[in-house]
Amino acid sequence: MTERKHRSRRSSLERMRDAREQRTPTRERLMQAALELVADGRGFGSLGLREVARAAGVVPTAFYRHFRDMEDLGLALVEEGGLTLRRLLREARRDDLPARDIIRHSVGIYVEYLRAHRLHMRFIAGERLNGPARVRDAIRREVSRFSEDMAEDLRALDFLAHLPPRVMRLVCDLVVATMLDAAGDLLDDDLSERERERLFDALVERIRLIFLGAGAWHEEGAG
Structure with a gap:
């Protein structure tokens, strides 16, 4: 990786750290309390404002200083998790690595993020299909941004350049x-560590197969 990219990686992480430091402790406690309640098996839609405030150790009126309602809190959780992960994966794809290594490198960053933000990612995974409508919509938008970012970065790398934009987007989806x-x-x-390694390798191989199939793509009636 070039020195310029090292600086870019550091500056991006510093921006994320500065943004986190600007958020108030009460807001953080409310978000963390909601994540912990969901991790206990509750659906986010079943949580009450007073319940979350009590778990965070604050009075209900303090909740309204940071969020309009529970769905507003859910939207904040989606935005925080999605933005951080999108930045990290974009930087991984921009490193000077062969395509094969970029896949493994990106999956590695993804898995590290999952482990470091377990509650956050469990929330997104669980509410992606079963959460309140506005939260589901927000998650869909974040997923769409993931795909858009990936397609843009792969085009910049001239990877699978024969694919029309529509097909490249389908591949990234x-x-x-x-x-x-x-x-x-x-x-x-x-999971044991060996089982984690097996799942990691299987995910890398599945993504490689997707790109191998995309490499053989041709439009019907062409050629």
Whole structure:
């Protein structure tokens, strides 16, 4: 990696750290309390404002200083998790690595993020299909941004340059869906280290197969 990219990686992480430091402790406690309640098996839609405030150790009126309602808190959780992960994966794809290594490198960053933000990713994985409508919509938008970022970066790398934009986007949609679908297994606390390695390798291979198939793509009626 070039020195310029090292600086870019550091500056991006510093910006994320500065943004986190600007958020108030009470806001952080409310978000963390909601994540912990969801991790105990509750659906986010079943949580009450007073319940979250009590778990965070604050009075309900303090909640309204930071969020309009519970769905507003859910949207903040989606935005925080999605933005950080998107930045990290974009930087991984921009490193000077062969395509084969970029896949493994990106999956490695993804898995590290899952482990470091277990509650956050369990929330997103669980609410992606079953959460309140506004939260589901926000998650869909974040997933769409993942795909858009990936397609843009791969075009910049001149990777699979024969694919029309529409098909490249479909390929990226499939890659992102594959990564999200793997999150539940990768976050299983009962897995041994060997089982984690097996799941990691399997995810890398699935994504490679997607790109191998994309490499053989041709439009019907062409050629």
